[in-house]
Amino acid sequence: MSAKLLCGRFELSLERPVVMGILNVTPDSFSDGSRHFETDAAIAHGLKLAAEGADIIDIGAESTRPGATPVGLQEEIDRLLPVLEGLRDCGAALSVDTFKPEVMRGVLDAGADMINDIYGFRQPGALEAVAASYCGLCVMHMQGEPRTMQQAPCYADVVAEVRSFMLERIEALRTLGVHPQRVVLDPGFGFGKTAEHNYELLRRLQDLFFDDYPWLVALSRKSMIGHVTGREPDQRLGGSIAGALAGIVRGAAMVRVHDVAQTVDAIKVWQTVQNGVSG
Numbered sequence: 001m002s003a004k005l006l007c008g009r010f011e012l013s014l015e016r017p018v019v020m021g022i023l024n025v026t027p028d029s030f031s032d033g034s035r036h037f038e039t040d041a042a043i044a045h046g047l048k049l050a051a052e053g054a055d056i057i058d059i060g061a062e063s064t065r066p067g068a069t070p071v072g073l074q075e076e077i078d079r080l081l082p083v084l085e086g087l088r089d090c091g092a093a094l095s096v097d098t099f100k101p102e103v104m105r106g107v108l109d110a111g112a113d114m115i116n117d118i119y120g121f122r123q124p125g126a127l128e129a130v131a132a133s134y135c136g137l138c139v140m141h142m143q144g145e146p147r148t149m150q151q152a153p154c155y156a157d158v159v160a161e162v163r164s165f166m167l168e169r170i171e172a173l174r175t176l177g178v179h180p181q182r183v184v185l186d187p188g189f190g191f192g193k194t195a196e197h198n199y200e201l202l203r204r205l206q207d208l209f210f211d212d213y214p215w216l217v218a219l220s221r222k223s224m225i226g227h228v229t230g231r232e233p234d235q236r237l238g239g240s241i242a243g244a245l246a247g248i249v250r251g252a253a254m255v256r257v258h259d260v261a262q263t264v265d266a267i268k269v270w271q272t273v274q275n276g277v278s279g
Contacts, residue, residue, distance in 0.1 A: 005214065005253075006181045007136035008113025010093040012055055014214055017267050018254040020095065021046075021054030022220065025079045026063045026071075043086035050090040052261035056114060056254075057090070059083055060097035064118055064146045064191075077106045084110045095138065101125035108133050118142050118191060120169050131176040137183050138216060139173075141165050143192025150192070158197045159204045162187050167210065184254055186216040195227040202243065205250040217247030218256035241266045 005012040012018055025042045046057050061079035062071040071079075080096060080103070087094055088111055095114035096107040101123060104115050108129075114136035121127050121139060130137060141162045143153055155161050166185050173183060187208060189198045198219070201208070208215060219225065225239035226232065237259050244255040244263055248270065257263045 004181060005136055005184060006134065006179060007056070007093045007095075008111075008134055010113055012093065014253045016271065017248050017252065018055045019053060019260060019264055019267070020056040020058050020216070020218075020254055020256040021049035021052070021092070021260040022256060022258045023049065023057050023059045023083070024063070025059060025061045025083055039082045039086070042083045046083065046087045046092075047090055049260050050087075050092040053264035054092050054260045056093045056095050057087060058095040058097050058114075058116055058256060059087075060116075062098070064097075068146055073100060073102055076100065076103050080107055081110050084112060093136070095136070099123055099126065101129040104129040108135055114138060116140070116186075118146070118188070120165070121172070122169075127172060127176055131173075131178055135182070137173070137178065138186055139166065139169050139183060140186040140191065141188040146191075150190075153192045153194050153197060155193075155197060158193065158200055159207050162201065163208050163210070166208070166213075170211070170213065180211070180213065184214045184216050186218055186256075189217070189219040189224060190222045195224050198222075198224040202246055202250070205247060205252065209251065214253030215247075215251065216254040216256060217244060217252040219243045219247075220255075220257040220259070237262060245270055 003014055005014055023042060023046050049057050059080060061076045084094055084107060093113040095116050096112045097116045098104060099117050099119040112135060115130050116138035117126060118140045120141060187201045220240040221233045221236045225236040225243060229239045241263055244257060245266060247255060255263060
């Protein structure tokens with residue numbers, strides 16, 4: 001695995017798991033509703049995530065839960081820009097969760113360090129919007145599209161199909177000259193997948209790996225946790241941490257989480273078990 005991730009203003013070491021904190025600037029997030037929708041509340045929460053140890057803050061202004069209402073281009077940009085400005089000097093890299101090329105260009109001009117795209121940069125113009133920049137790229141797999149992706153997910157072999165998808169996307173990035181150390185891959189837990197598909201991907205995570213590209217595990221509070229625990233999203237902390245650690249044990253370089261402080265603590269304990277107590 002590459003020892004670092006080039007991410008805009010930052011060069012992030014992958015010698016330990018990177019923690020990406022989730023900041024939803026939406027009125028309809030599945031996990032925290034409208035709690036951080038107002039700009040001041042969003043900035044305050046972003047600063048809290050950075051203080052708790054987030055290496056990256058992933059800012060999303062359009063919900064991608066199943067059945068979510070689409071957000072207009074200008075509205076998405078208007079939600080994002082003041083939050084980016086307010087968090088510019090927080091000490092963490094700033095990622096924007098978007099699939100719209102126009103939004104990508106706007107937030108990169110405003111100083112975003114990473115683009116996290118649920119469509120894997122498949123929208124027309126998306127690759128061109130990011131290729132010549134210095135931003136990090138999170139390439140995610142999704143079967144279908146958010147409004148209908150959970151209606152009937154179907155795979156002959158989910159691991160093989162996700163891996164094949166990623167090989168194709170990496171080739172597209174290479175064609176445009178994107179440096180491999182700018183890229184992290186996300187299998188897309190919950191995006192066009194049943195609980196069985198999700199746990200198969202997590203169980204066989206290492207079967208996805210190729211060419212030393214780092215992988216992200218993003219399952220915090222998702223339905224796959226509720227499927228096992230029977231708990232609502234705001235009660236899925238324990239299951240989310242267990243899932244994150246299961247991914248790290250299987251080689252994940254990055255975890256995307258709502259509960260940064262608790263996840264950072266869990267990783268520290270796991271690392272100490274693995275490596276011993278220093279000092």
